Amino acid sequence: MAEPSTAAPDVPASTATPDALVIGAGPGGLAAAAELRRRGLRPLVLERAERLGASWRGHYDRLHLHTTRRLSALPGLPIPRAYGRWVGRDDVVRYLEQYAEHHDLDVATGIEVRRVERGGAGWELPATGGRVLTSPVVVVATGHNHTPYIPDWPGRDGFSGELLHASAYRNPAPYTGRDVLVVGVGNTGAEIAVDLAEGGAGRVRLAVRTAPHILRRSTAGWPAQASGIVCRRLPVALVDRIAPYVERAGTPDLTRFGLPRPDSGLYSRVREGAIPVQDVGLIDAVRSRRVEPVAAVERFDGDKVHLADGTDAGPEVVIAATGYRRGLEPLVGHLGVLDGRGRPVVHGPYTDPAAPGLYFTGFTNPISGMLREMAIDARRIARAVARQAVRNG
Numbered sequence: 001m002a003e004p005s006t007a008a009p010d011v012p013a014s015t016a017t018p019d020a021l022v023i024g025a026g027p028g029g030l031a032a033a034a035e036l037r038r039r040g041l042r043p044l045v046l047e048r049a050e051r052l053g054a055s056w057r058g059h060y061d062r063l064h065l066h067t068t069r070r071l072s073a074l075p076g077l078p079i080p081r082a083y084g085r086w087v088g089r090d091d092v093v094r095y096l097e098q099y100a101e102h103h104d105l106d107v108a109t110g111i112e113v114r115r116v117e118r119g120g121a122g123w124e125l126p127a128t129g130g131r132v133l134t135s136p137v138v139v140v141a142t143g144h145n146h147t148p149y150i151p152d153w154p155g156r157d158g159f160s161g162e163l164l165h166a167s168a169y170r171n172p173a174p175y176t177g178r179d180v181l182v183v184g185v186g187n188t189g190a191e192i193a194v195d196l197a198e199g200g201a202g203r204v205r206l207a208v209r210t211a212p213h214i215l216r217r218s219t220a221g222w223p224a225q226a227s228g229i230v231c232r233r234l235p236v237a238l239v240d241r242i243a244p245y246v247e248r249a250g251t252p253d254l255t256r257f258g259l260p261r262p263d264s265g266l267y268s269r270v271r272e273g274a275i276p277v278q279d280v281g282l283i284d285a286v287r288s289r290r291v292e293p294v295a296a297v298e299r300f301d302g303d304k305v306h307l308a309d310g311t312d313a314g315p316e317v318v319i320a321a322t323g324y325r326r327g328l329e330p331l332v333g334h335l336g337v338l339d340g341r342g343r344p345v346v347h348g349p350y351t352d353p354a355a356p357g358l359y360f361t362g363f364t365n366p367i368s369g370m371l372r373e374m375a376i377d378a379r380r381i382a383r384a385v386a387r388q389a390v391r392n393g
Contacts, residue, residue, distance in 0.1 A: 018044040018106075020137035020385060021125060023113050023331075025052035028362030028374040029141030030096060031074040034103040035382035036139075038076065041389070043139075045105060046127065048112035053096040055143055056089060061171045062195045063089040066187065066217060066278045067225045067369035074375050077102050086217070116140070116332050122357050136392075137385050139359045140332065140344075144370065147327035150320045155300035159318070166192055166321040172199025181305060181315035183207040183297050185259075187277055189321030194281040197290035204285075205313060209296035211262040213243070213269065213276040214283065216250045224278055228367035231267055240265025251279065257286045258293035270367045326363060349380035357388070 020036050022029045025047035036043040051057065064086040065072055069079045072087065077099050083091040100107055110128065117124045122136030148165040150156070156163065166188050172195050180201050182193045185208045197204045215224045227246070231239045243266035253261060262269070266276060285291040295309035297318075305313045326342050337352045337360075339345050344360035346352050351359060361377040362370070 018042050018133075018135050019389070020044070020139060021046060021123070021133055021135040022139045022141060023116075023125075024141035024143060024362075025049075025096075025100070025107050025109070026055055026141060026143055026362070027053075027074060027096065027371055028143070028377065029139065030099055030103075030105060030107075031374050031378035032139045032141060032359075032361055032381050033105050033107075034099070035075055035378040036385060037103060037105065039382050039386040041382075041385065043106070044133075044135075045100075045107040046111045046113055046125075046133070047107060047109045048128075050109050052100055052107055052109065053093045055145060056093050056096065058167065059089050060166075060169050060192065060195070061089065062191060064280075065092065065371070066280075067371060068223050071223075071225055071229075071369055072371040074099055074371065075378055113331065115330065116335065116358065118335075137357045137359070139361060139381060140328070141361050142327065142331070144326065144363055144365055145324040147325040149323050149325050151297075151322055153297055153299055155302075158302065159300040159305075160303045161315060162317045164317075164319055166319055167324075169319055172196045172201055175317060176200040177202040178316045179203040179314070180317045180319060181205045181207060181294075181297075181313055182319045182321055184209075184321035184323070185212050185277065185293075186321060186323070187275065189319075190277050190282045191280055192319060192321060193291045194285045197285050198281070203292075203315075204290065205292045205294045205315065207295065207297050207307065208259065208293050209308070210274075211260050212274070213247060213262055213266045214251050214254075214259075214279055215247065215276045217278040217280060219250050224276075225369050225372075228369065229372075231270075232366070232368050236265070236267045236271060239267035243267065251283060252287070254283070254286050254293075257289070259286055267367075273365060275365055275367060328363075332358070348377040349384040351384075357385075359384075 019041040020043040022033045022043050022045045025045045029045050033043040033045045069085055069087050073079045079095050112128045113125045115126055119134055121134040123138045125133045148167045150165055169192055175196055180196050182189050193204050193206045217224055295307040298308050299306045303314055335355050337355050344363050347360050359381050362374050366373045
């Protein structure tokens, strides 16, 4: 595997003319490269950071996978049992390093691809150092959580307190004794709120625009992920009808604490991109009032945050767990392969007829587990590329 490089790193000689270029050395990119290599192709993975798995290295300290170790392994290498059932952030990074070494992948770090262009050899990728890399196949695996997004709330720039995106949060130590408002009740916002409450923050409020579906991460040993895998094979309407009974059996009603059960169907919400919150302490924190759900943020005004229900908050710190954008427009937006929300119009083993040989992986947030679906994508992409290579002779 290529060593981390300087500002103008060298492409490994073994892949000077690769059969495929993979953009991004996270789980999706490494899995795709491993499967391509297994089929006898010579992929080169390009990573803009100085080390692979950069996005995982930047996550908050408390983070563990919400999917099981067994169902989160990438193709060709199980996650070690020693990492436990719910693998922690540092062990995910360690596993990715082991994975690249195990499959002897060529990973060129410190190379940022700025644009994917059509060329005589299929695709041309202008990159760091003025070089242009070419290949008939490009796999884009830059990640679902690429560009942090903070809403342009009125008065935001004039807020006299501290405002940061959840991507900049690491642990509760800097917030001991402070009044913190976490905005957004997805899995990240919920877990950061719990982390702050347990870590000594003076007050923790959680701003909620739409009440989430909340599920236990595991019930009697049965992981929520396994239910998610089953759900993907069932009609949306059927899952929506069944889910309320599962939720009531597994999670208490938090309405009197400010977190009511949602009106919309669980799987309908999933199809819109809203994954259920897996409980890793939120229920207990809300019931003990260590985390206080409040209304959504409407605007900022000096040291005040005005909420949708007409009340005001005066937090010292606002942490925006408000999601990410895919950030694909500069890279491939000119190719007509993105929808109106900046997401690839095709995914996995499919390529757009107007952009043959261009694949995308890791740009969905499935209820069955992102790492699991990346592994499936990797196998399918490699199969599709190998078949096309045979057709081309």
